[in-house]
Amino acid sequence: MNEGLLKGKKGVIFGALNEKSIAWQVALKARKHGAELIITNSPVAVRMGTIHELASVTDARVITADATSMTDIDNLISESMRHFGGKFDFILHSIGMSPNVRKAIPYEQTNYENMLKTLDISALSFHRILQTAYKYDALNEWGSVVALSYVAAQRTLTGYNDMGDAKALLESIARSFGYIYGRDRKVRINTISQSPTPTTAGSGIHGFESLVDFSERMSPLGNATAEECADYCIALFSDLTRKVTMQNLYHDGGFSSMGMSLKAIEQYNKSFEECDCADK
Numbered sequence: 001m002n003e004g005l006l007k008g009k010k011g012v013i014f015g016a017l018n019e020k021s022i023a024w025q026v027a028l029k030a031r032k033h034g035a036e037l038i039i040t041n042s043p044v045a046v047r048m049g050t051i052h053e054l055a056s057v058t059d060a061r062v063i064t065a066d067a068t069s070m071t072d073i074d075n076l077i078s079e080s081m082r083h084f085g086g087k088f089d090f091i092l093h094s095i096g097m098s099p100n101v102r103k104a105i106p107y108e109q110t111n112y113e114n115m116l117k118t119l120d121i122s123a124l125s126f127h128r129i130l131q132t133a134y135k136y137d138a139l140n141e142w143g144s145v146v147a148l149s150y151v152a153a154q155r156t157l158t159g160y161n162d163m164g165d166a167k168a169l170l171e172s173i174a175r176s177f178g179y180i181y182g183r184d185r186k187v188r189i190n191t192i193s194q195s196p197t198p199t200t201a202g203s204g205i206h207g208f209e210s211l212v213d214f215s216e217r218m219s220p221l222g223n224a225t226a227e228e229c230a231d232y233c234i235a236l237f238s239d240l241t242r243k244v245t246m247q248n249l250y251h252d253g254g255f256s257s258m259g260m261s262l263k264a265i266e267q268y269n270k271s272f273e274e275c276d277c278a279d280k
């Protein structure tokens with residue numbers, strides 16, 4: 001594979017907690033493709049996670065920022081511009097958290113304070129970052145911004161809870177700001193809708209293992225891994241995709257276009273044979 005796709009480019013990557021994180025894989029690949037990086041996470045994640053290991057292998061600078069704090073985001077973007085000596089080229093938003101999911105509070109009994117936190121951390125943070133980068137005119141022409149989403153924005157998947165609402169808002173923000181950034185700055189904004197992936201955030205979803213198994217059986221190409229997602233991010237940060245913007249791009253082995261697959265129906269039928277429940 002060509003390894004210079006991001007040569008001369010500079011970017012900020014949010015959300016690398018540990019090596020399972022999608023953002024971690026993106027940082028590794030972006031560096032391999034020649035990018036200069038700043039990596040960032042919340043104060044607790046920087047303390048508890050292993051981001052400094054990633055910083056040392058990618059020659060990146062770490063700047064701590066809580067994505068729900070306007071002060072932190074302002075400091076991050078202005079400090080990034082100082083560090084890079086001016087504008088930069090790409091941003092990855094790879095942030096998600098739902099207190100309702102964490103506390104196993106079902107959607108029909110949602111706690112609204114938690115729900116506001118879910119929306120704030122997982123979606124409004126994207127608006128905050130884009131608004132601040134716009135204010136400082138931080139991105140070069142033909143720059144690219146990517147946020148990670150999930151098909152629960154369009155379809156209901158049991159257990160995904162208020163994160164489905166957060167992803168719908170995230171994708172809408174990508175379109176709304178995509179227009180403004182395209183018109184005024186020639187910058188692309190897209191979301192990648194990724195397969196279920198075994199990471200810290202992913203594994204917090206109730207029934208996650210079954211979701212992974214189900215989508216693996218439903219997808220003609222199988223689930224996409226974090227590493228494969230990183231490849232797609234690199235393509236979107238590169239100059240090969242300059243006119244792709246305001247899109248929600250499925251990276252899910254075909255899952256989002258399927259109704260029922262042979263593999264899934266075989267498993268479904270097998271469950272009836274095994275459970276002696278034909279009349280139920």
Ligand SMILES: NC(=O)c1ccc[n+]([C@@H]2O[C@H](COP(=O)([O-])OP(=O)(O)OC[C@H]3O[C@@H](n4cnc5c(N)ncnc54)[C@H](O)[C@@H]3O)[C@@H](O)[C@H]2O)c1
Nearest residue numbers: 015017021022042045067095096148196197199200201202
């Ligand atoms: N894992 C999956 O199945 C899957 C599928 C589709 C989309 N996604 C999305 O991919 C993105 C990355 O998640 P992941 O699966 O790599 O899990 P992860 O747990 O490794 O990453 C989530 C990140 O969000 C960060 N974060 C949480 N609160 C924050 C805050 N207040 N400020 C700054 N950062 C904060 C965490 O520290 C963590 O690094 C998320 O948007 C997630 O919803 C994940």
